[in-house]
Amino acid sequence: MAEPTFRAPKGTRDILPPESGRRRALIDAFAVQAGLGGFGEVMSPIFEDLGVFKRLGESTDVVTKEMFDFFDKGDPPQHLALRPELTASICRAYAEHRPVPPWKIWYEGPQFRYEQPQAGRYRQFSQVGVETLGADDPQADIDVIALAWRFYESLGLRQVSLLLNSLGDPSCRPAYMDALRNHLESSAAALTDQSRVTLERNPLRVLDSKRPEDQPVIDAAPLMVDYLSDDTAEHFAAVRAGLDALEIPYQISPRLVRGLDYYTRTTFEFAADALATAQNAVGGGGRYDGLVEDLGGPATPGIGFALGVDRILLACDAEDVFPGPVPTVKIFVVDVTGGSHALGVCNELRDAGIGADRSYGGRSMKAQMKVADRSGAPFAAIIGEDEVAAGEVTLRDLRGDTGQRRIPLDSLAYEVSQLLTK
RNA sequence: GUGGGCGUAGCUCAGUUGGUUAGAGCGCCUGGUUGUGGUCCAGGAGGCCGGGGGUUCGAAUCCCCUCGUUCACCCCA
Secondary structure (H helix, E strand, O other): OOOOOOOOOOOOOOOOOOHHHHHHHHHHHHHHHHHHOOOEEOOOOOEEEHHHHHOOOOOOHHHHOOOOEEEOOOOOOOEEEEOOOOHHHHHHHHHHHOOOOOEEEEEEEEEEOOOOOEOOEOOEEEEEEEEEEOOOOHHHHHHHHHHHHHHHHHHOOOOEEEEEEEOOOOOOHHHHHHHHHHHHHHOHHHOOHHHHHHHHHOHHHHOOOOOHHHHHHHHOOOOHHHHOOHHHHHHHHHHHHHHHHOOOOOEEOOOOOOOOOOOEEEEEEEEEOOOOOOOOEEEEEEEOOOHHHHOOOOOOOEEEEEEEHHHHHHHHHHHOOOOOOOOOOOEEEEEOOOOHHHHHHHHHHHHOOOOEEEOOOOOOHHHHHHHHHHHOOOEEEEEOHHHHHHOEEEEEEOOOOOOEEEEEHHHHHHHHHHHHHO
């Protein structure tokens, strides 16, 4: 293969039609669900002061080694970073604008992490998500989880599992962390080297190890759910009761920890069971009751999730659901008189709101018909010398078996719109 | 960052124990007696076999390096 001079940077890719149309449709579908739930869209900058993301946690790989950061041209230069996720930006925006709580917002857009690309993992990837800031009520947790669930269902996905856990809060997590650390340290000899390193930085993350050698120690580890304070346990129970009431199935996953350090209490993840790859988490989220305060805002509880657009589409492929949108071109104008008649006809059709396309370069009728077929348009309008002389056009059905007929040129837009509403 | 697989036409892949002008299918283009696609038939365009170095009389085929890609660990959506 002749090497092109340039190619998309590692871990990024061009998303071309028709895949691009499918992604747009997916985001539209999410916007519908978010809107139904009373969430408004926030569009925040793609880069922020590096400090915004540093608040996500010193033991989070996403901030410590996966950030695309750079200095601007200011004096002194500002240290900026492409956003590796959006929750921090949203909390920064909340602290900056102080909207009236509860602030219910949704977002979508690209995010950036400097990682080794892999199945379902890219350096530039897209997420859709929601955040509810300023509501401590477990009802808010349920609403948020139910929204994600509805969204997956609306796409046609059936093989998605909800994993649920509570990570406790500052009143009870320290005691658990001590117990966990004790357990892991006393069994350190049985852990892999990598897990021993992780243990130094963040014992919780050891529970996430996929290395088989670690499993016996992990299986024997104490569970956060056994250490929850009364308040936290009550909150967790309320969330579960709400999900039960909505008949949303879930599995309690007591070893579910998440990669960002800010999570407290309710924590959840959505796994696409149809995906055979290691990256089968199509969404995740939870509570982050301390994050707004960390970013200089008022103490504000928060709950939200982020869903990976790329992985959701992979899951849709695996389940063979959510095909792309139907073609927007409804009628293809075949002009064998040279092409100038197609110009006016297409414009008139478009004025009437009917998607119309034509070919260029004065190709043969056969060639133009091939392009018409390929366009996916259900109809073709054929214009030759005869039609021009008679002020008519031949309207041909490309998908059904009703053949073709000559109609007055004036009535083309009307006729097509009638046929399309059938 | 660590480890494995793979890199031949736009796409999916063949290429025999290294041997003359590198193949198929799909896609694309042009035709099939002059106005008709989706089926069929016939032609055609399109590859310095990822890049560099080496071994050899001779390398897509063997060796080394490099780049890319892919999968897994890690991390996470």
